Amino acid sequence: MSLRIGEVAKRAGTTTRTVRYYEEIGLLPGSSTRAQGKHRSFTTADVERLEEILRMRDLLNLSLEELKDLVEAEDARALLREEFQRTKDRKRRRRILEEALGHITRQLELVRGRKSELAKLERQLVARRRRIKARERELNTG
Amino acid sequence: MSLRIGEVAKRAGTTTRTVRYYEEIGLLPGSSTRAQGKHRSFTTADVERLEEILRMRDLLNLSLEELKDLVEAEDARALLREEFQRTKDRKRRRRILEEALGHITRQLELVRGRKSELAKLERQLVARRRRIKARERELNTG
DNA sequence: TTGCTCCTCACGTCACGTGAGGTGGC
DNA sequence: TTGCTCCTCACGTCACGTGAGGTGGC
Numbered sequence: 001m002s003l004r005i006g007e008v009a010k011r012a013g014t015t016t017r018t019v020r021y022y023e024e025i026g027l028l029p030g031s032s033t034r035a036q037g038k039h040r041s042f043t044t045a046d047v048e049r050l051e052e053i054l055r056m057r058d059l060l061n062l063s064l065e066e067l068k069d070l071v072e073a074e075d076a077r078a079l080l081r082e083e084f085q086r087t088k089d090r091k092r093r094r095r096i097l098e099e100a101l102g103h104i105t106r107q108l109e110l111v112r113g114r115k116s117e118l119a120k121l122e123r124q125l126v127a128r129r130r131r132i133k134a135r136e137r138e139l140n141t142g
Numbered sequence: 143m144s145l146r147i148g149e150v151a152k153r154a155g156t157t158t159r160t161v162r163y164y165e166e167i168g169l170l171p172g173s174s175t176r177a178q179g180k181h182r183s184f185t186t187a188d189v190e191r192l193e194e195i196l197r198m199r200d201l202l203n204l205s206l207e208e209l210k211d212l213v214e215a216e217d218a219r220a221l222l223r224e225e226f227q228r229t230k231d232r233k234r235r236r237r238i239l240e241e242a243l244g245h246i247t248r249q250l251e252l253v254r255g256r257k258s259e260l261a262k263l264e265r266q267l268v269a270r271r272r273r274i275k276a277r278e279r280e281l282n283t284g
Numbered sequence: 285t286t287g288c289t290c291c292t293c294a295c296g297t298c299a300c301g302t303g304a305g306g307t308g309g310c
Numbered sequence: 311t312t313g314c315t316c317c318t319c320a321c322g323t324c325a326c327g328t329g330a331g332g333t334g335g336c
Contacts, residue, residue: 004309006315016316021300037317039308058203059260064299090281097278104271111264118201118257125253129246136239139232146335148289158290163326179291181334206325 003042012050019050027053027068060110073103145184154192161192169195169210202252215245 009016023030023040028050034040049071056062056070077100084096151158165172165182170192176182191213198204198212219242226238 004315015301017300017302020317025299037307039316055259055263059256059263061200061203093281094278097274097281100274101271101278104267104274108264108267108271111260111267114201115257115260115264117197118253118260121197121201122250122253122257125246125250129243129250132239132242132246136236136243139235139239146289147291157327159326159328162291167325179333181290 001044003044003047005040005042008042008047008050011047012054014050014054022050022053022064025064025068027064027071060114070107077103143186145186145189147182147184150184150189150192153189154196156192156196164192164195164206167206167210169206169213202256219245 003011005016005019009019012019019028019040022028028046031041053067053071056067057064062070080096080099084093087093145153147158147161151161154161161170161182164170170188173183195209195213198209199206204212222238222241226235229235
């Protein structure tokens with residue numbers, strides 16, 4: 001089933017402008033077969049890719065340039081997965097898995113770094129709230 | 143002790159340009175007494191304020207307009223705290239505490255929303271990593 | 285006095301928003 | 311055929327980056 005740009009944007013929670021811009025800078029595929037002025041056509045896989053890009057952008061504050069690197073690394077990993085299936089060479093297989101592991105680990109470190117910053121902020125807010133609640137109790141019992 | 147703009151930017155982990163821009167749009171005080179062309183002067187309290195602004199910006203993806211609202215609400219709260227000290231009226235005191243509580247709670251909801259999104263992303267990455275590790279074990283025992 | 289940092293324009297950039305004017309598909 | 315969505319410019323905007331040219335303070 002083929003999706004039009006408006007539906008893609010809606011599903012991913014963004015605008016058609018953003019989708020076009022991401023295609024323009026090469027962050028989304030943008031089928032080279034499309035004739036000038038003709039409508040773009042997308043798949044649900046494109047929607048998932050876009051959703052992941054937007055999540056990374058929002059949660060990790062990555063620039064579109066950094067996201068391009070990440071997407072390229074992602075594509076390279078997909079190729080390696082195929083090679084993994086084909087090859088019988090044990091050493092090669094091990095290398096491919098190590099590659100993938102390193103990639104995931106770096107992403108995890110980014111995510112965990114942000115998580116801990118957010119946790120710090122949360123603790124501050126909880127502490128403030130606790131102080132206010134203590135005062136409320138004082139007010140009632142005092 | 144008075145700080146110059148470069149030192150403030152360094153301590154808060156940003157640039158002098160950002161500090162000047164925030165002053166320009168009214169997000170940082172920008173002492174109105176400063177003569178044209180004269181150096182800006184800051185305190186450690188300004189540094190803390192800037193750090194909080196930057197943390198909110200980065201972690202919650204707030205626009206500078208939204209940050210201005212937040213800072214104004216923060217200032218309003220400070221005034222209310224003073225009033226809380228002065229007034230003896232029990233009802234008034236209760237109202238002030240409720241105000242503050244509502245404010246903190248809204249911020250906490252924002253922070254927790256983001257935290258859970260990050261947690262979701264983390265779980266995805268951990269699951270991927272687990273699959274890779276399982277394959278590694280297969281490779282060694284197979 | 286010599287560096288270093290500061291100052292104010294002012295143009296550039298990134299990641300889109302927002303029309304203008306026109307064409308395509310259910 | 312009529313709406314609705316799509317198309318391509320192209321200028322606007324937000325949040326700064328990056329010099330240019332000049333002045334201030336330890």
